[in-house]
Amino acid sequence: MAEGAPRRQPTLDEVAERAGVSRSVASRALNNAPHVSRAKREAVERAVRQLGYVPNPTARALATRQTGAAALVISGEDPSIFADPFFAQVIVGASAALEEAGLHLMLCLAASPRGRERVAELLRGKGADGAMLMALREGDPLAELAERAEMPVVFGGRPVGATPRWYVDADNTGGAREATEYLLSRGRGRVATICGRLDTEAGRARYRGYRDAMLGAGLDPLPPREADFTEAGGAAAMAALLAEHGDLDGVFAANDNMAVGALRTLREAGRPVPAEVAVVGFDDLAVARVADPPLTTVHQPVTALGREMARMLVALVGGQDPTPLILPTRLVVRASA
Amino acid sequence: MAEGAPRRQPTLDEVAERAGVSRSVASRALNNAPHVSRAKREAVERAVRQLGYVPNPTARALATRQTGAAALVISGEDPSIFADPFFAQVIVGASAALEEAGLHLMLCLAASPRGRERVAELLRGKGADGAMLMALREGDPLAELAERAEMPVVFGGRPVGATPRWYVDADNTGGAREATEYLLSRGRGRVATICGRLDTEAGRARYRGYRDAMLGAGLDPLPPREADFTEAGGAAAMAALLAEHGDLDGVFAANDNMAVGALRTLREAGRPVPAEVAVVGFDDLAVARVADPPLTTVHQPVTALGREMARMLVALVGGQDPTPLILPTRLVVRASA
DNA sequence: CACCCCGTTGGGAGCGCTCCCATTGGAAGC
DNA sequence: GCTTCCAATGGGAGCGCTCCCAACGGGGTG
The missing domain is CATH 3.40.50.2300 (Response regulator)
Structure with missing residues (x-):
């Protein structure tokens, strides 16, 4: 927590004022969009540096209707399922791919009823730009939530009894x-x-x-x-x-x-x-x-599974329509057989 | 993704209109705040149900200046550190405690320079309500970021060479x-x-x-x-x-x-x-x-470590000033010694 | 019966950013 | 020299919610 006076974070308006430009120009400069002269762009950059400005992600999210985050939901009636190192590997892959796309990772362990409720909120309200669902069991309530979700959903592995539109699975x-x-x-x-x-x-x-x-x-x-x-x-x-x-x-x-x-x-x-x-x-x-x-x-390429799920989600968020993916497996012979 | 027409999510204004009340009353009813008559409260609830209204968390976040999320940052020069099941256990604990407090978990694997940069953004911009930092090494750049963070920070384990204000560690x-x-x-x-x-x-x-x-x-x-x-x-x-x-x-x-x-x-x-x-x-x-x-x-009570970190963070976000915690360890004798 | 208190109510001003759009002015084209 | 074009610019209207505050009105008090 910052020490001293509770000085507010500088806003874009302050940056604009300092740089002697309008808010619009400052915004464009920040997102390096076109239609900004070199001089003003530099002036904005200077102001940003002097003020220590950092854009407020929430405000940006509200304006763009994009949260900048993707959810990874792991189902299971009890959190211990997450102890399986399998998921850690998936997360490593997903995290890397998300990072590449500039998205944050929200991890949801949908174990308790309370947790599932929160996931429902997340999916129905626009709490993320998209979601990855894993470890669904037969009759999993998450499946229905996914239907109603106000965002693209990618499945990791297929749910029982239905083939979703988008998924990544291993063979x-x-x-x-x-x-x-x-x-x-x-x-x-x-x-x-x-x-x-x-x-x-x-x-x-x-x-x-x-x-x-x-x-x-x-x-x-x-x-x-x-x-x-x-x-x-x-x-x-x-x-x-x-x-x-x-x-x-x-x-x-x-x-x-x-x-x-x-x-x-x-x-x-x-x-x-x-x-x-x-x-x-x-x-x-x-x-x-x-x-x-x-x-x-x-x-089984577990990290790749996470990575491809995230990539598929990123494509979806970007308005594309990727095709499901089945990753190959291969036998690794060691001493036990 | 919802099928059919790209119908927008209903907003609070629509709920209010439908319920025949003002936006203010609807808002109060939703957050079950006082100063709402029983009749109007019920009317709002009905409208919410009929419209399938879900509050937009981003808008709420902007207005309240609270994101409703806490970040768990795991440092390390390479994502493979996360493969250690230790972290999975921590996450289980943290996730449960956060869930109790109604916060979401953002997981940040600060391995690549790119990842660290994103963490910096998160910490400096108000991308979360608070952060938990783990696995810091000597001279870790994250330590400095934590200093400048615009939010409370709890350490899991102590960083080398400094005792932070808030931490949870094992003995x-x-x-x-x-x-x-x-x-x-x-x-x-x-x-x-x-x-x-x-x-x-x-x-x-x-x-x-x-x-x-x-x-x-x-x-x-x-x-x-x-x-x-x-x-x-x-x-x-x-x-x-x-x-x-x-x-x-x-x-x-x-x-x-x-x-x-x-x-x-x-x-x-x-x-x-x-x-x-x-x-x-x-x-x-x-x-x-x-x-x-x-x-x-x-x-070592690993799940408790995660839980206590999260609880400490929640307390901090709530304006309290918790004291650092050192969790006990105990020897478990099995066959190897 | 006038007055006061307080639970209700709704209007309106933000929160900090993006983005549409009208305006400007200089360079290019004829 | 005049029109045309377009990059550059800034004003302003949101995004959907919270919350302050003024206004209202009915019951209790003197």
């Missing part, structure tokens, strides 16, 4: 299929999957990939063994799997967190990885490299 | 001392430390804690072995430590990431943990529980 099915096929190609014949929440499209798509690969190899896919994308959930699912199918020799986990959990369970059960059971994850987050053994996993 | 020195003392108390006599970046106050404070504990036990502290708070950095530092002091039997790493790296190096070097070398970390992030062996570490 979940393809990646999962590749992972499973890899396990099969390495001679694993009894491959199970720990799938993510089936009330998310990513969870379903990855299960489809597993199923397709199994069917393609003439094998019976196991029914979905659902977990919640967390390490603990993965560990529990692995234990259940082991109890039911003691003879399995391969597991595709629908994300790295769950794969790490599976690894832990297998270690505790004395089932060496990959000797007895091979494990493949999905995401390729930092944890995959550090796991023991290092995790073979489906790499 | 870094105390925690590090406790960790080291624990190692010593378990009969480890040759205890080294992998300290974090010494251009951060947290890095320095934790080294001081180690040093104090060593001196307190009449032992010679080893000189700081600096790493960058990452897993890879921790692994490298551990390797160097092993090369120089092959006989060490205890390591205090200044955060969990580095501790996990150290664990990996020790495993690769065939030095069983904790049998030959005991390891203690700092932070108690999720990774500590999952590590192999599970990591003994200094628990």
